[in-house]
Amino acid sequence: MLGVCYYPEHWPEAWWPDDARRMREMGISFVRIGEFAWSRLEPSRGAFDFGWLDRAMDVLGEAGLKIVLGTPTAAPPKWLMDEHPEIAPIDEQGRSYGFGGRRHYNFSSDVWRGETRRIVETIARHFGQHRALVGWQTDNEYGCHGTVFSWGPEDLKGFRDWLRRRYQTADQLNEAWGNVFWSMEVRRFDEVPLPAMTVADPNPAARLDFWRFKSDEIAAYNLMQCEIVRAHSPGRWITHNFMGFSNGFDSWKVGNALDFASHDSYPLGLAESFLPTEEERCRWAETSHPDIAPFNHDLYRGIGRGRFWVMEQQPGPVNWAPWNPVPKPGMVRLWTWEALAHGAEVVSYFRWRQAPFAQEQFHAGLNLPGLSIGGHEATAVGRELETIGRLPEPGQARVAIVYDYEAAWVLRVLPQGQDFRFPELVFRWYEAARRLGLDVDFVAPGAALDGYALVLVPSLPIITQAALAALEACEAVIVFGSRSGSKTWNCAIPANLPTGPLAELTDVRITQVASLRPGLHDAVDGNVTGNAVRWREYVETDADVLGRFESGDPALIAKGRSLYLACWPDEKLLASVMKYAVEEAGLEMLDLPEHVRIRRRGGYTFCFNYGGPDWGCPADAKLVLGESVIRSQQVAIWVN
Numbered sequence: 001m002l003g004v005c006y007y008p009e010h011w012p013e014a015w016w017p018d019d020a021r022r023m024r025e026m027g028i029s030f031v032r033i034g035e036f037a038w039s040r041l042e043p044s045r046g047a048f049d050f051g052w053l054d055r056a057m058d059v060l061g062e063a064g065l066k067i068v069l070g071t072p073t074a075a076p077p078k079w080l081m082d083e084h085p086e087i088a089p090i091d092e093q094g095r096s097y098g099f100g101g102r103r104h105y106n107f108s109s110d111v112w113r114g115e116t117r118r119i120v121e122t123i124a125r126h127f128g129q130h131r132a133l134v135g136w137q138t139d140n141e142y143g144c145h146g147t148v149f150s151w152g153p154e155d156l157k158g159f160r161d162w163l164r165r166r167y168q169t170a171d172q173l174n175e176a177w178g179n180v181f182w183s184m185e186v187r188r189f190d191e192v193p194l195p196a197m198t199v200a201d202p203n204p205a206a207r208l209d210f211w212r213f214k215s216d217e218i219a220a221y222n223l224m225q226c227e228i229v230r231a232h233s234p235g236r237w238i239t240h241n242f243m244g245f246s247n248g249f250d251s252w253k254v255g256n257a258l259d260f261a262s263h264d265s266y267p268l269g270l271a272e273s274f275l276p277t278e279e280e281r282c283r284w285a286e287t288s289h290p291d292i293a294p295f296n297h298d299l300y301r302g303i304g305r306g307r308f309w310v311m312e313q314q315p316g317p318v319n320w321a322p323w324n325p326v327p328k329p330g331m332v333r334l335w336t337w338e339a340l341a342h343g344a345e346v347v348s349y350f351r352w353r354q355a356p357f358a359q360e361q362f363h364a365g366l367n368l369p370g371l372s373i374g375g376h377e378a379t380a381v382g383r384e385l386e387t388i389g390r391l392p393e394p395g396q397a398r399v400a401i402v403y404d405y406e407a408a409w410v411l412r413v414l415p416q417g418q419d420f421r422f423p424e425l426v427f428r429w430y431e432a433a434r435r436l437g438l439d440v441d442f443v444a445p446g447a448a449l450d451g452y453a454l455v456l457v458p459s460l461p462i463i464t465q466a467a468l469a470a471l472e473a474c475e476a477v478i479v480f481g482s483r484s485g486s487k488t489w490n491c492a493i494p495a496n497l498p499t500g501p502l503a504e505l506t507d508v509r510i511t512q513v514a515s516l517r518p519g520l521h522d523a524v525d526g527n528v529t530g531n532a533v534r535w536r537e538y539v540e541t542d543a544d545v546l547g548r549f550e551s552g553d554p555a556l557i558a559k560g561r562s563l564y565l566a567c568w569p570d571e572k573l574l575a576s577v578m579k580y581a582v583e584e585a586g587l588e589m590l591d592l593p594e595h596v597r598i599r600r601r602g603g604y605t606f607c608f609n610y611g612g613p614d615w616g617c618p619a620d621a622k623l624v625l626g627e628s629v630i631r632s633q634q635v636a637i638w639v640n
Contacts, residue, residue, distance in 0.1 A: 002348070002382055032311060035071045066134045069136055071120050072119065079097045089104065101142075103264045121461075123403070138239075212409075239258050266312070274427075286328045290610040294338060311350075312345070336377075337625075341599040398454065413491065435594075436582055452474070463500060485501055532573070537567065538566075541554055565577055
């Protein structure tokens with residue numbers, strides 16, 4: 001259940017056997033290698049040097065380690081960039097990115113796709129049958145460093161082709177986009193520009209379609225790699241290491257081509273870059289917020305259809321956030337156990353040894369040389385896993401969150417309020433459910449909702465036929481958040497006004513919306529209490545009103561088993577709505593303090609203290625790991 005990312009090309013070959021031996025002694029079983037090694041594998045075109053990696057894989061395999069091999073496409077070598085500078089992505093101002101970092105390629109480049117096919121097929125043919133090879137990782141962190149988009153000639157050509165297939169005629173495109181507005185009509189598809197560098201805002205329908213196009217390019221690129229690998233390395237699984245809180249492309253679609261999903265878990269870096277307030281960033285600076293890593297574990301377990309790995313687990317301070325603190329003692333162990341509690345099959349640390357050179361020299365590893373603090377904690381987990389043995393399989397949770405990547409794009413294209421941020425909204429709903437001790441699954445729009453008692457839809461602007469059918473068939477309590485059903489497929493206002501296709505389910509009709517700048521709020525009272533912040537809607541309804549704004553306008557509306565919350569709730573209001581919904585769903589709940597979280601896996605209950613007062617497990621708990629009083633940065637596992 002433990003792994004590590006290793007770069008044999010970074011270290012003397014004489015070190016490899018000792019490294020492999022020590023990995024096994026620590027309880028490590030899996031090693032990921034090769035994802036950035038193109039320049040060593042092919043120093044110049046056609047002149048392949050596989051000998052060093054053959055020997056490295058032999059050494060690792062002989063030590064009893066199982067190998068995950070990465071396709072090396074995330075870092076094209078210099079000779080390839082010199083031969084084909086056109087593969088580089090282009091920024092919105094038309095400037096080409098240069099060589100010297102990574103991810104310097106464009107998903108829409110025909111030349112790049114050809115080079116990808118060539119290198120992946122060559123590597124899969126050569127290494128695909130190695131006895132120690134158990135799986136593959138495609139590329140590395142799609143979209144990292146803002147590389148979903150490119151704005152060059154090949155992107156324009158690809159976008160126009162995508163539009164031709166979608167709309168068939170320019171007249172249908174003009175109708176769908178509303179191009180009569182501001183005289184934006186085109187006569188032919190080859191007149192369509194990229195939605196960038198306009199004096200006023202580009203057409204939101206064009207921006208949304210361009211986002212869909214780029215997302216489809218990534219999914220097609222990943223599928224191409226998977227098909228090549230499967231053809232030449234049968235019997236091995238394929239995954240990709242997604243990033244936390246990454247919404248630049250539709251990970252559900254990319255995940256469809258994989259055997260399971262992986263993600264890279266950097267709790268401190270994400271806390272620094274994701275949490276919105278200085279108070280929260282300081283509070284959780286050395287431990288991370290208790291829901292940041294779990295949010296991504298649960299999301300990527302959903303994308304992996306019930307299976308996921310942590311391919312890169314933070315083992316100490318990282319180098320890429322605005323500020324990079326050292327984790328408090330015990331946190332590397334806690335993060336590892338928490339990933340396992342949420343169903344991770346393997347937790348793989350990044351990296352084996354801290355690099356003393358290049359861009360990531362401040363990024364910790366398990367070794368300095370000599371074990372780092374994170375290395376000692378990883379070793380402790382390895383020993384604990386040996387004692388506990390195989391963990392039970394995780395089951396389906398009783399609560400589901402519908403997570404839609406297009407919702408993130410729509411609300412970025414048309415925010416109508418500077419601080420309306422989809423990832424943060426969903427995170428707050430997830431946090432509110434977890435504060436009540438509930439386990440949560442993430443599901444795609446349109447996925448079956450059988451077996452759930454409570455379904456949360458923080459915001460789902462575009463309601464597809466599949467999503468509507470799943471929601472109508474759902475027997476759970478459903479809580480819809482603001483802006484759900486507010487847009488058509490082409491990013492327009494529905495003819496019947498929001499909530500559009502959800503009108504029958506919710507009996508809600510939105511006539512006006514208001515974005516509330518910081519410092520403004522609208523109080524809500526009734527069956528639930530708190531404040532609307534950031535966003536509030538004006539509702540017409542004949543359904544039951546469970547909460548009202550100060551003006552008397554409906555804030556929380558109930559029709560049958562559907563609830564609609566017509567605002568962005570503050571912490572108090574969201575907690576109140578969540579408790580009401582959980583009671584309506586008939587679920588048991590806890591009232592956990594801000595620093596304590598519970599997760600169940602099979603018959604095991606895991607408890608994590610992220611830093612605060614001690615917390616005691618139930619009196620009848622039979623401890624499997626830890627103590628009955630869970631102190632700061634500590635973990636306990638029990639069966640009831």
